[in-house]
Amino acid sequence: LPWLRTAGQPSLDAFYNETQAKLFLKFYEQPARIVFNEFMEATWNYVTNITKRNRKNMFQKEVEKSQFMLYFGSRARLFKTDHFQNPDVKRMLSKLQNIDKSALPTEDLQKYNRLLTYMETTYSTAEVCLDEGPCIPLEPDLEEIMATSRDEKELLWAWQRWRDAVGRQIRPVFEHYVQLSNKAAQYNGYKDMGALWRAKYESNTLEEDLKRLFDELQPLYLNLHAYVRRSLFRYYGPEVINLRGPIPAHLLGNMWAQSWDNILDIALPYPKKPPEDVTKIMKNQHWKPEKMFQEANIFITSLGLLPAPSEFWVKSMLEKPADGREVECHASAWKFYRGNDVRIKKCTEVTIEDLLSIFHQMGHIQYYLQFQNLSVIYQEGASPAFEEAVGSVITLSASSHKHLLSRGLLSQQHQDSEEEVNFLLGIALEKIAFIPFSYLVDVFRWKVFDGTITKSIYNQEWWNLRLKYQGLCPPVTRSEEDFDPGAKFHIPASVPYVRYFLSLVLQFQFHEALCRASGHAGPLHRCDIYNSKVAGKMLGDVLKLGSSRPWQEVLKEMTGQSNISAKSFLSYFKPLLHWLVNENVKQGDILGWLDYSCSFEEKSTDKVSFLGMVLEPEQARLGQWVLL
Ligand SMILES: CC(=O)N[C@@H](CC(=O)O)C(=O)NC[C@H](CC1(C(=O)N[C@@H](Cc2ccc(O)cc2)C(=O)O)CCCC1)C(=O)O
Numbered sequence: 359l360p361w362l363r364t365a366g367q368p369s370l371d372a373f374y375n376e377t378q379a380k381l382f383l384k385f386y387e388q389p390a391r392i393v394f395n396e397f398m399e400a401t402w403n404y405v406t407n408i409t410k411r412n413r414k415n416m417f418q419k420e421v422e423k424s425q426f427m428l429y430f431g432s433r434a435r436l437f438k439t440d441h442f443q444n445p446d447v448k449r450m451l452s453k454l455q456n457i458d459k460s461a462l463p464t465e466d467l468q469k470y471n472r473l474l475t476y477m478e479t480t481y482s483t484a485e486v487c488l489d490e491g492p493c494i495p496l497e498p499d500l501e502e503i504m505a506t507s508r509d510e511k512e513l514l515w516a517w518q519r520w521r522d523a524v525g526r527q528i529r530p531v532f533e534h535y536v537q538l539s540n541k542a543a544q545y546n547g548y549k550d551m552g553a554l555w556r557a558k559y560e561s562n563t564l565e566e567d568l569k570r571l572f573d574e575l576q577p578l579y580l581n582l583h584a585y586v587r588r589s590l591f592r593y594y595g596p597e598v599i600n601l602r603g604p605i606p607a608h609l610l611g612n613m614w615a616q617s618w619d620n621i622l623d624i625a626l627p628y629p630k631k632p633p634e635d636v637t638k639i640m641k642n643q644h645w646k647p648e649k650m651f652q653e654a655n656i657f658i659t660s661l662g663l664l665p666a667p668s669e670f671w672v673k674s675m676l677e678k679p680a681d682g683r684e685v686e687c688h689a690s691a692w693k694f695y696r697g698n699d700v701r702i703k704k705c706t707e708v709t710i711e712d713l714l715s716i717f718h719q720m721g722h723i724q725y726y727l728q729f730q731n732l733s734v735i736y737q738e739g740a741s742p743a744f745e746e747a748v749g750s751v752i753t754l755s756a757s758s759h760k761h762l763l764s765r766g767l768l769s770q771q772h773q774d775s776e777e778e779v780n781f782l783l784g785i786a787l788e789k790i791a792f793i794p795f796s797y798l799v800d801v802f803r804w805k806v807f808d809g810t811i812t813k814s815i816y817n818q819e820w821w822n823l824r825l826k827y828q829g830l831c832p833p834v835t836r837s838e839e840d841f842d843p844g845a846k847f848h849i850p851a852s853v854p855y856v857r858y859f860l861s862l863v864l865q866f867q868f869h870e871a872l873c874r875a876s877g878h879a880g881p882l883h884r885c886d887i888y889n890s891k892v893a894g895k896m897l898g899d900v901l902k903l904g905s906s907r908p909w910q911e912v913l914k915e916m917t918g919q920s921n922i923s924a925k926s927f928l929s930y931f932k933p934l935l936h937w938l939v940n941e942n943v944k945q946g947d948i949l950g951w952l953d954y955s956c957s958f959e960e961k962s963t964d965k966v967s968f969l970g971m972v973l974e975p976e977q978a979r980l981g982q983w984v985l986l
């Protein structure tokens with residue numbers, strides 16, 4: 359191209375580099391699919407059959423994958439993209455450069471992988487042994503106790519023994535994990551691993567956006583917290599519950615008190631009109647795990663979206679194996695970079711909770727199927743929150759009274775206003791309770807990564823955040839021998855969590871847009887997009903983009919808004935907020951928690967460790983309050 363040469367060096371370099379860059383990216387595709395496929399297969403084999411041999415093979419494939427990513431990641435850095443014309447080439451090259459832990463020197467990487475696998479496997483194989491007799495695992499046994507037992511002592515036993523069995527083992531390893539994580543992040547050009555995780559959201563206002571959303575949702579949470587505390591007070595009595603203090607963390611129907619839907623029976627607003635027990639109906643109708651996945655598939659294909667391919671039904675692990683194999687029961691959806699090879703691993707129990715979580719998982723599968731023709735580099739969600747919101751938005755329709763009725767999972771025809779409050783409270787116990795938990799998990803980890811929370815105070819800082827954001831307290835004294843955050847899967851598994859907080863907000867924003875598109879009129883909580891091809895097309899168009907476009911652009915195309923907003927979440931629960939505010943005023947309950955611990959002897963009225971809010975009857979009507 360002599361004539362270009364005379365036109366001056368930069369344009370030639372730019373032209374030459376851009377062409378070269380396109381070839382480089384083209385060449386990347388095939389080997390990437392092969393290397394990633396082999397890595398996913400080896401990891402799948404391990405988590406569905408935990409043996410030394412499978413672990414060794416997984417480590418081997420992990421090293422190969424990392425060498426491959428290091429090769430292409432470092433070469434992607436060599437291109438000077440500022441003169442490039444094609445925005446796609448620039449975006450793909452920049453995504454290729456973030457190679458996470460693969461940037462570590464092989465020695466460190468192998469140590470890091472051993473730490474990660476030790477923590478995740480410790481969690482997945484941990485059991486709690488009764489004094490004499492059997493040892494019981496988290497899924498389904500301990501989770502079943504936390505969900506259904508109403509014996510405070512038994513709940514305390516399960517809560518404490520799980521943390522003894524897992525958290526304590528993981529603590530010493532976690533400290534090294536933090537160091538190596540930060541080292542990997544620095545090799546990628548980030549100050550610490552928290553910064554690398556946050557960069558996935560392509561936003562320089564992420565932390566303030568999170569804070570803003572959290573504050574907008576605070577009135578909902580504080581009113582629900584006060585109401586549930588009152589309900590638990592009525593049930594367990596004043597010895598256990600302090601109406602002006604935090605709630606003991608073992609009484610909320612969940613091992614981590616992250617969602618409280620399992621104690622709807624205790625908190626039911628109108629006990630004379632109890633909702634039907636869908637789990638019981640499923641069991642009476644002889645539902646099996648496979649039928650639960652087919653039910654989700656039927657919903658998804660009713661939208662005109664893609665069905666689960668035959669390989670899915672053949673290769674997935676839909677139930678805990680009965681052959682004594684050790685498996686990782688924590689549910690997950692998998693893609694294998696080979697077209698229709700997509701799978702789910704889940705130790706499914708026949709319950710409504712598992713049915714709804716299957717809708718969530720099948721949302722991941724649908725994303726994989728929709729973006730499979732994109733470059734490997736774009737085969738992920740527009741943001742991690744988008745990935746999580748897809749399945750959850752479908753679940754919002756699937757859990758509606760209208761949908762369950764149409765699927766024969768409810769027999770009651772009508773739903774009067776009191777039954778509607780009961781229904782909304784059920785959804786609130788899952789979604790509103792989840793707000794502060796899904797926010798604080800990564801607030802904790804970001805502070806650990808950036809050094810604010812040093813290893814000598816991990817546990818006390820965890821409980822400070824649990825008190826500050828959730829208004830919970832540990833039911834027994836904790837120490838720095840314990841490591842309670844390690845008792846939650848995503849911490850030993852090193853899976854970021856703020857995606858679930860953002861997904862909480864996003865799923866309602868999506869729900870409102872999809873419901874409007876499907877022609878739904880009336881309250882948002884009565885919407886069911888089932889059978890709506892229009893809503894399906896709107897959703898499919900988002901999924902087809904993968905991460906090829908910034909999520910802000912994708913959100914704008916779908917909902918008309920380019921920023922994430924809590925407005926839809928608030929409007930979905932508006933009827934319930936009014937009911938809760940009136941109920942709390944009637945009971946004279948305060949919002950928030952003045953005391954800072956469960957045990958009453960440390961009762962203190964002078965120390966206000968958190969916003970103590972007193973409702974003036976007048977302001978309460980407007981849902982406002984006066985800071986104490
Ligand atoms: C190979 C791989 O890892 N694949 C990823 C997907 C991907 O990255 O492509 C994946 O499958 N991750 C597993 C994870 C599983 C679940 C989870 O952990 N949920 C959170 C938070 C929550 C709670 C309630 C709820 O309704 C929705 C979310 C928790 O239980 O605390 C378990 C129950 C449901 C979702 C998931 O599906 O998000």
Ligand SMILES: [Zn+2]
Nearest residue numbers: 718722745746
């Ligand atoms: Zn998910």
